[in-house]
Amino acid sequence: MADSLKPTPLLVQHQQLKARMMGFGGWNMPVQYEGITVEHQSVRQKVGMFDISHMGKFLLQGDHLRQQLQPLVPSDLSQLEPGQAKYSVFLNEQAGIIDDLIFYFEGFTASGAEIGKLIVNASTTAKDKAWLLEHVSAEAIGFEDVSDALVLIAVQGPDAIATLQRFTPTELTTIRNYRHQSGTILAQPAWFARTGYTGEDGFEVMVDPETGKKLWQTLLDAGVTPCGLGARDTLRLEAAMALYGQDINDTTTPYEAGLGWLVNLDQGEFIGQDTLKKQKEEGPPRKLVGLEMQGRHIARHDYPILVNDQAVGIVTSGSFSPTLGKAIALAYVPTAYAKSGTEIMVLIRNKPQQATVAKKPFYRRPKP
């Protein structure tokens, strides 16, 4: 029911645009404004913006912050420079993924304490907070949950940086990919991260709620297309980016999910390390692959994968790709069938439909 959902600070803006709203992770979020396909294409061709204020936002500060967080992630945080970010995961003892996240290392205080931010998924914010504080003391990492307090707007597309640049003196082009910096926008404090969930270039901008409302309106007036969760899903799927709760969850390991690249087995002890070492030796039993449907039927979440009439796997995400003009999906299949080019069947409303294992990502943005 809409009553128990949390509004983001931009709710009135979405209502003014007559957005279709839905509950997501406990928040009242816009799914679409003009239409998913139009919004999707705006991001691929020009610039679109997303209200992602629902994301979990943890401010952290403490002595040896990175060292304190290290046991919770399989990635090496020690080599991060101030202004650099790392996409990683929290793992449980079985190396199952508790959440995927980005850790932004900001730098040092005068006394040498480390400052950072953790951005996590909306649907897992409470779970992540509990997990984090179960393993590290809130005081030792200066933990502050600002999830409900700040606005986060993602501005994405080939024209995103040029558009944003009009409203900030911060030289955005000097902030490289997966880096971040504090600055100002519309003469108010802002934090810019060159990260995103669309496969396009752009920034995620964090500001206080009042500035957020002004920024949203300013960008609207500048011709930026407002985009909802519907387009966010089709864009990230084309870029083969995982959605927590669908493609990755507590039972999927990074090796199964194609996230082995973020694992560093030698960086010191971390939760789930033993399971990962074993999986590295033996190879994972299943893999998350990309699928391209041969016909026009769309493979969707939970549809079975059939090989020789046997159900051997499952679709985790699927939709119609506006950019490719065909149905695409992500699915777990036994490793034996994970090679690109393998033909498998997806059971769609009781009829098997042909699909081919495809290389990921389905879409890569053109080099400038």
Add this chain to the structure above:
Amino acid sequence: MSFEYPENLKYMDSHEYVRLEGDVATIGISAFAIDQLGDIVFIELPEVGDELSQGETMGNIESVKAVEDIYAPINGTVLECNTDIADSPEELAADPYGSGWLLKMKVSVSETIDQAMTASEYQAKVEG
């Protein structure tokens, strides 16, 4: 947003509309339902010659984010399917009651459509 509900049509709970002219029923999906679905990407229709019973699933409409079954509103035999609209599903929203017709069925002239609503009854139901 305001939708059209042509007076001369009958409407089903499951959002199909029917135009009954003698022994031919023209069937489609209401403007309201198409809007709810979002960007239509695929329409699956039955085969010409298929004999259908009222309430039987006879196809589906797929949008980017959802798929909905279409149900036969009346007993009869499929006479013709709109292959033009099946080839260009994105056109469905433009004219759901005209060029967006989905199929025609041959029905017995004594057929009535149980549970069919008038335009105003259907509008009241979906718009609340």
